[in-house]
Amino acid sequence: MTILRGALANAGAAYWLRDARVPACLLDAPPPGPVDREGLVRVDLSVAAGRIAAVAPAGSAPDGLSLDGGQIWPGLVDGHTHIDKGHIWPRMPNPDGTFGGAIGAVMADRGAKWSIEDMRARADFALRAAHAHGTVALRTHLDSYMPHAPNAWAMFRALRDDWAGRITLQASSIAPLDRFAGEEGAALADIVAESGGVLGMVTRLTGGLHDDLPADFQPMLDRFFALAEERDLTLDLHVDESGETGARALREIAATALKRGFKRPIQCGHCCALSLHPDEFAAETIHLCAEAGIAVIVLPMCNMYLQDRVPGRTPRWRGVTLVHEMRAAGVPVSVASDNTRDPFYAYGDLDMVEVVREATRILHLDHPFGDWPRAAAATPAAALGLHDHGLIRVGAAADLILFRGRVMTELLSRPQADRIVLRAGRVLDAELPDWRELDHLFTSG
16 A cells, blocks of 8 residues: 555546456446445546546556555545544543443533633544545534533534535534423524534433433424424434333434424434334334435444443443344435544544444444445435535545455455545545644643
8 A cells, every 4th residue: 555655646637546346336327347246346447637537347447556456435424423522531531431421421521621622622633533534524413502502603613614625514403302492492493504504402301311202202392393494404313322112202203204294304313222122113113214214323333332331231232223124114324433532432533434344243234245335425425415425426526545455354354544545536645633632631720
């Protein structure tokens, strides 16, 4: 890869990448050759003036740079993150690793430390990591509580401007459902609309967890939908993030969307409890989601970290939802990073290649791999309305990731730390930020 990196630096404005493999499901055209049992097709790919000029059968290029059978993927799309709370672990760890511990720790840190400057420094650090790893688009959830929300959204608007042309940024609000009642709910929805954002919430109530639905859940849910309808807003919801079988909000969200004829896109994240429901209830819920056009985004690393965590006891389930059943029913399923180095997840670096690798193992997205690579690229791009992202398309910007790994077991067996990220056909000159850059946020005085 060092040799290839050097050759690319001297390749000029037009060149061929020869003898490469591409997941056929990530091509925006019929594959130009036979697709192997892992879903890969061998190609030569032409880059000219920063764009993809051709995707041709292997052996077509008259000359060029050989990948020696290595893979090419499009830039990846991280559809569910929390960059406003990322990297606070050094000053506010989760005391016991539980979901309740995470909520308490984040509330304490947000109340004491989350100035615009603090949030922006941590968020920018996170984006620099995502950028270096090859992410081209990202949606973050912003803690949106009054009086904190105006600062969070001001921080995001400035960050979005700064990152224009590098990462396409979107933001969604996040607050418990009951926060959207009354005047506070309207004020929050107005901030989201004025910021070009997405209206989001969690299906638990303030101070609670994702468990039995309260008696007034449906009126609150209708109020939330009405706020979005009045402002023509897309929805993004944290749903049933627990192992409690009383957590059944996903079904009610889908039924409400159908009842109201809601026209804007809806994405639901987590949906963990569905895997513990009776088969008949789960099947009905999935059918309603498909009928309502709901997209589901799964956060396998964070869900395994938090769910079924009891001190001194080995977890009994993986904490993730029914992705295979959803996809079979026509529900779009994506994977994403979620939290990074905060009380909800002590690890992570906004590396979508890591997410693909771990999701494949956790969710059994293999044997066959089929079109599961879309879950980190084309599927979240579509869910976020970014139809020019997530596919290898002739005429699109040559925002690509080159890997030495030839087959999927090679790709997924190593971190791919030597990957080459191309932006507009040129090697991206971006290093991962050093953790020490954030040390000043964690020292007193």
